[in-house]
Structures are given as C-alpha cells and as structure tokens.
Amino acid sequence: MAVTGSPPRAELPPEAYARMTLVLRLGLYLAVVVLLGSLTVYLIVHPGADSAGAIAQNPILGYLGLAGLIGGLRTGSAAAYLTLGLLVLVATPVVRVLSGLYYFHRNGERTMAAVTFTVFVMLLVGLFAVGPWVH
Amino acid sequence: MDLWLFVLLLGLVAIAAGLIGSLTGLGGGVIMIPVLVILFGVPFPLAVGTGVITILATSSTTGAAYVRDRLSDIRIGMFLEIATVPGALLGATLTVLLVHASLSNALLIALGIVLLSIVPGAIARRHEELPHDVRPDARSQRLGFTGEYHDAALDRDVPYVAADTDPALGVMFGAGFVSGMFGIGAGVFKVLALERFLRLPMKVSTATSNFMIGVTAAAGAGVLFAAGYVNPLFAAPAALGTALGAYGGSRILPRLRNRTVRLIFLPIVVLLAVEVILRGLGWL
Numbered sequence: 001m002a003v004t005g006s007p008p009r010a011e012l013p014p015e016a017y018a019r020m021t022l023v024l025r026l027g028l029y030l031a032v033v034v035l036l037g038s039l040t041v042y043l044i045v046h047p048g049a050d051s052a053g054a055i056a057q058n059p060i061l062g063y064l065g066l067a068g069l070i071g072g073l074r075t076g077s078a079a080a081y082l083t084l085g086l087l088v089l090v091a092t093p094v095v096r097v098l099s100g101l102y103y104f105h106r107n108g109e110r111t112m113a114a115v116t117f118t119v120f121v122m123l124l125v126g127l128f129a130v131g132p133w134v135h
Numbered sequence: 136m137d138l139w140l141f142v143l144l145l146g147l148v149a150i151a152a153g154l155i156g157s158l159t160g161l162g163g164g165v166i167m168i169p170v171l172v173i174l175f176g177v178p179f180p181l182a183v184g185t186g187v188i189t190i191l192a193t194s195s196t197t198g199a200a201y202v203r204d205r206l207s208d209i210r211i212g213m214f215l216e217i218a219t220v221p222g223a224l225l226g227a228t229l230t231v232l233l234v235h236a237s238l239s240n241a242l243l244i245a246l247g248i249v250l251l252s253i254v255p256g257a258i259a260r261r262h263e264e265l266p267h268d269v270r271p272d273a274r275s276q277r278l279g280f281t282g283e284y285h286d287a288a289l290d291r292d293v294p295y296v297a298a299d300t301d302p303a304l305g306v307m308f309g310a311g312f313v314s315g316m317f318g319i320g321a322g323v324f325k326v327l328a329l330e331r332f333l334r335l336p337m338k339v340s341t342a343t344s345n346f347m348i349g350v351t352a353a354a355g356a357g358v359l360f361a362a363g364y365v366n367p368l369f370a371a372p373a374a375l376g377t378a379l380g381a382y383g384g385s386r387i388l389p390r391l392r393n394r395t396v397r398l399i400f401l402p403i404v405v406l407l408a409v410e411v412i413l414r415g416l417g418w419l
Contacts, residue, residue, distance in 0.1 A: 021202050024198045025199045028192070031374070032375060035374060039375075043138060043142065050138055054138055054141070054368040058363050059368065060365070061363055086367055086370055090353050090356045090357075091353075092349065093194060094353055111277075112213065112214065115213065122217075123220060126223070126357045126358065130227075
C-alpha cells in the first residue's frame with residue numbers, strides 16, 4: 001500500500017485502548033447477565049404466553065420513567081429487569097465516548113476532545129430531550 | 136407460536152446476524168429487521184426497535200475485540216461520530232412521524248433502495264486488497280488520521296492514512312440518518328465512507344464501522360424507546376444471540392483477506408434489499 005505525505009502519528013496511550021476495551025466488555029457482560037436472567041424468569045412466570053400477545057403489548061412501557069423502573073426493580077418485576085438490561089446496553093457506548101473524551105483531554109488533543117464532547121452532549125440530548133419530545 | 140419457541144428461534148437467527156454483521160461492519164440489524172418482519176410477522180416499528188438493540192450488542196462485542204487488536208481506528212471513528220449522531224437523531228424522529236402517518240411500507244421500499252445503492256461501488260472494488268496512492272487532506276494531517284494494523288491474513292503490518300474527510304463526513308451524516316430511520320447500523324454507508332473516501336483498508340473500515348455503530352444506535356435508541364418500539368421480548372433474545380454471533384465474527388475477521396470480507400457482504404445486501412422492497416410492495 002502506498003501512503004503519500006503521511007501526517008505525524010498522534011498516538012493515544014495503550015492504557016486508553018485497554019480501558020475502552022474494558023468499558024465495552026463490562027457493559028456487554030452486565031447487559032447479557034441481566035437480560036438472560038430476566039428473560040428466563042419472564043418465560044417461567046408467563047408459561048402460556050404467545051408471540052402474538054408479545055407483539056400486541058410491550059411489557060416495558062410502564063418502566064421507561066425512572067420512578068417506574070426503580071419501583072419495578074424493587075418488586076422484582078422481570079419486565080423491569082429486562083428494561084434495565086437494555087438500558088445498560090444503550091449506556092455502554094455513551095460511557096465509551098466519555099472515556100474517549102477523558103483520554104483526548106489528557107493527551108492535550110483539544111480538537112479531538114472538543115469533537116468527542118460535542119458527540120457526548122448530542123447523545124444526552126437524544127436520550128433525554130428528543131426521545132421524550134417525540135413521545 | 137409459543138413465546139419460548141419464538142424467543143429460541145429469534146435467538147438462533149440473531150447468532151447468524153451477529154456473525155455476518157460483525158464480519159462485514161453491517162451491524163446485524165440489517166439482517167434482523169427483514170427477518171423479523173418477513174418470517175416472524177413483527178410490525179416494522181418494533182423490528183426497527185429490535186434492530187437498534189442488535190446493533191448495540193454487535194458494537195460492544197466487536198468493539199471490545201477490535202479496539203484491543205487496534206483494528207478499529209478510535210480517532211477516526213470518534214471524529215466521524217460528530218456527523219452520524221445528529222443524523223441518527225433526525226432519522227429516528229422522522230421514522231416515528233412517518234409511522235404515525237402509516238407510511239411503513241414506504242419506509243421498507245426506501246430501505247431496499249438505500250441498500251441497493253451501495254452495490255455498484257462495492258462491485259467496482261471487488262479485487263482491491265489494499266488501497267493505493269492515498270493522499271491525506273489538510274484535516275487528516277492536522278488531526279493525525281493515520282495508523283497501522285497487523286494483517287494476519289497477509290502476515291505483515293499495514294500502514295494507512297485517511298484521505299478525503301469532507302465527503303466522508305457528509306456520507307456519515309447520511310449513514311446516521313439511515314441508522315436512526317431504519318434501526319440498522321448503516322454499516323454499509325459507514326464502510327463506504329471509510330473505505331471509498333477515507334481510503335482505509337477494508338478490514339479497518341469494517342472494524343471502525345463496528346466501533347461507531349453503537350454510538351449511532353444509542354443516539355436513536357432514546358427516541359425509539361420513548362415511542363415504545365423497543366419490545367424486550369424481541370430485543371433481549373436478539374441482543375443475546377447477536378452478541379454470541381458477533382463474538383464469533385470478531386475471532387474470524389482478522390484472519391480473512393479484505394477481498395473475502397467484501398465478497399461476503401455483497402450478496403447479503405442484494406438479497407435483503409430485494410426482500411424488503413417486495414415486502415414493501417406487498418408481494419411477500
């Protein structure tokens with residue numbers, strides 16, 4: 001491969017790659033454990049359920065708000081734990097962006113830090129402002 | 136169909152989707168959505184919500200492996216996310232509005248057309264193993280968009296540098312829009328932008344696409360959750376199966392040649408495009 005006029009290499013420290021890998025792995029493992037456990041429990045406590053019923057009624061609609069979710073988790077609702085597992089999956093890349101912001105800032109890369117911060121803010125706007133607005 | 140059987144079958148299909156999605160950078164949602172709609176009879180909006188969750192599972196699984204192996208370019212990926220995230224927010228919002236206007240079939244046809252549109256470029260580059268004569272633009276030089284990865288199939292370190300960042304940003308905005316709108320990772324467009332405009336090697340393109348699709352999906356997820364399109368009884372088995380399949384894919388990709396990766400995703404994209412168009416037209 002011919003690379004012409006290659007720019008100087010701007011390297012993140014190896015620790016950044018290791019931490020980002022860890023963030024993604026922990027998020028995934030946590031989500032998998034919660035989803036697998038809660039899905040199993042849901043199927044056990046709803047033995048006669050069928051796919052048509054599942055299509056007709058979404059069981060997590062009552063747990064999308066913080067108060068509803070916490071209440072559901074306290075009472076041991078499988079649907080609330082399913083919601084939690086999905087939210088962990090959504091939160092994982094957001095935390096990964098935050099970790100990138102930390103390392104770009106620490107490496108003195110102002111432009112990349114600003115870009116990553118902008119992405120982080122847009123993600124928060126999407127999750128906490130645009131979603132509820134559309135709803 | 137009994138729910139447990141439905142969940143089991145969905146999980147098995149998701150394993151295949153995760154495997155293919157991680158190898159090609161497509162993300163898995165592009166396979167899961169037509170399968171959910173056509174084979175399982177799931178309404179399109181719920182399929183879109185499930186697709187977003189499969190993308191998140193694929194991205195976290197493969198992202199961890201590809202970042203560790205330095206196959207994903209973190210710097211380029213994070214830079215391009217500034218275009219995909221607003222695109223995803225706009226796309227997801229528009230989907231909710233269009234579904235409310237009963238335009239689901241139009242969305243399916245549009246998805247098929249979007250998929251078909253990437254085929255000619257991929258065919259044109261089918262014999263290319265690594266890009267040649269790549270010249271970085273001013274932004275690429277300033278931000279240090281260069282890297283190197285060890286190619287296990289070629290058994291050597293491959294250096295690379297990013298070329299035209301402006302058109303790549305434009306395509307990435309479109310990729311985000313498509314991702315938010317259809318619940319797919321829009322990896323095809325991300326790979327297109329990374330490979331064709333930035334001129335990155337195919338494997339770096341698919342690995343970086345896999346790294347990016349999670350953030351794009353997270354941007355659209357808030358909208359789809361709030362609209363009630365994410366049903367955990369579909370999303371949970373899809374996520375679990377996809378994660379398993381994607382893990383397998385992340386073990387295989389480093390050992391494949393770039394040309395092979397391209398050859399895997401082309402027929403899949405064509406097949407799915409035809410299927411969703413026929414479905415949108417009511418012929419399936």
